[in-house]
Amino acid sequence: MASQLDRETVLKVARLGRLKLADHEVDDYLNKLGQILTYVEQLNEVDTEDVEPMAHAVELQNVFREDVVRPSLPRDLALSNAPKTDGQFFLVPQIIDAGG
């Protein structure tokens, strides 16, 4: 494990996580994430050869239900918390260049 975090890595992770960070936040994360990563490296001491990873506490498999039509959230309610709508759809900024 590499716990040495550099500024470039922090910025890359912020891009992957879609987080715009202020400069002081980048400094803070550089320092504190590094400390946390150093702490979690103690897991390297543990022999996990042949240990099956545990993704979940209740290891249910393939929970099926009947495929029946049921009422879903009405459109007006589904749109009611959206920052921008036209009453029918969620509106986002233009992503295709109109001139292209």
Added chain:
Amino acid sequence: MSIPGLTVSELLGKLATGELKSVELTQACLDQISAHDASVRAFLSVDAEASLAQARSVDQRRAAGETLGLLAGVPVAIKDVICQKGTVTTCASRMLEKFVAPYDAHVIERLRAADAVLLGKTNMDEFAMGSSTENSAYQITRNPWDLERTPGGSSGGSAAAVSALMAPLSLGSDTGGSIRQPAGLCGVVGMKPTYGRVSRFGLIAYASSLDQIGPFARDVQGAALLLEAIAGHDGRDSTSVPHDVPNYSQTVDHPLEGLKIGYAKEHFAPGLDPEVERSVKDALNIYKKLGATIQEISLPHQKYAVAVYYLVAPSEASSNLARYDGVHYGHRAAQFDSMVDMYSASRGEGFGSEVKRRIMLGTYALSAGYYDAYYLKALKVRRLIRNDFDEAFGEVDIIATPVNPTPAFKIGELVNDPLAMYLSDIYTISANLAGIPGISVPAGFSSGGLPLGLQLLGAPFAEGKLLRAARMFERETDWHTRIPPNMVVTK
């Protein structure tokens, strides 16, 4: 004893005979909130009219001779991470400042079916990430026993509301100790059920393989009643388990014969406050006098629990919180120059610093080149932690541990040191990783007058046994009857 000081069973008794009306009880809670919440700051929102209307309706239906639900007329405060249709559900985040829940969580449906009164939404650490309720975007909740100290977190508002007699019951959520830890610091009962016992439908997700909703009350019977009301299978949460729900409230008073209690030497390591250690040992002595067998067990991987948690939970969080994109709901930045920039700017502005820190940590742990070293390694050690418990529960019924390494710490004391804050959950986190149930019960006071808690852990779905064991201890002590001296009931 004034109305807000009564236990849930006492309240239910008086409501049933007509000696007390739900409207009076609800008003008494609202009065207590008016008197003390300006200093405690447990609630983010209270809709007095709506609560009184529910109470009035229960009173009328009772007067008409209708059969009522398990919690008829009893007010319950709700952590603001749980969707209650038509109310603002913020998760204590700017991101969801204007989010009005479009549907009820399963537990809210259950509470309505039980004829409970929904009293208001309580403060928490933003998106349930924190151990002190200082990460709320709106306000800092204070410990009713000492207003300069934290109530713990993340369900600090729900714990403080019950401790300060503002609500007889409340709901919290527990991902790494967020019910049990504040219950311990506020001197109330708090329980995290087995993973899958309670539906997570309508619970705003933090770390889905760990999150579980559970009750706060001032006594074990109250916790049993509230758990009974909310537990059970729900097809909308495919991890909720289709097991029958026992009548916990009917059996909680039956002492367990031949009870075997284990304590792990790993739980009494350096870092544990001597008064906390003393209170757990005193509790073991009480069980011994009650005829229980006390035996030392070993949980060799316990010391890795915090490290495993701070890889697993942020990894799940980084994925869960990807839904906040400024499109479907939540904050959208006013200024941006592209679609991707809109996501990043909205998230950068809407999330607080601890939430961003955990998204960063999780994104890093899951990113190419690090997945095996961090996330997968953590999942393997998680298995070993679960195996330790499985082995221990082959020998004992219950494991007794401290809840917190120290009594309530001061507001501001740990907030700039994330790692030290994370370590305050050292005794509670492993139950979430293993998926087992745990309960925190009042077990004494520090020399400074702060509550100390005892944690009892049980095997999966042993909630009934856990509640009965907790009640055996409660019956021998009077810690749970103490109320914070400053939280005087004025009316």
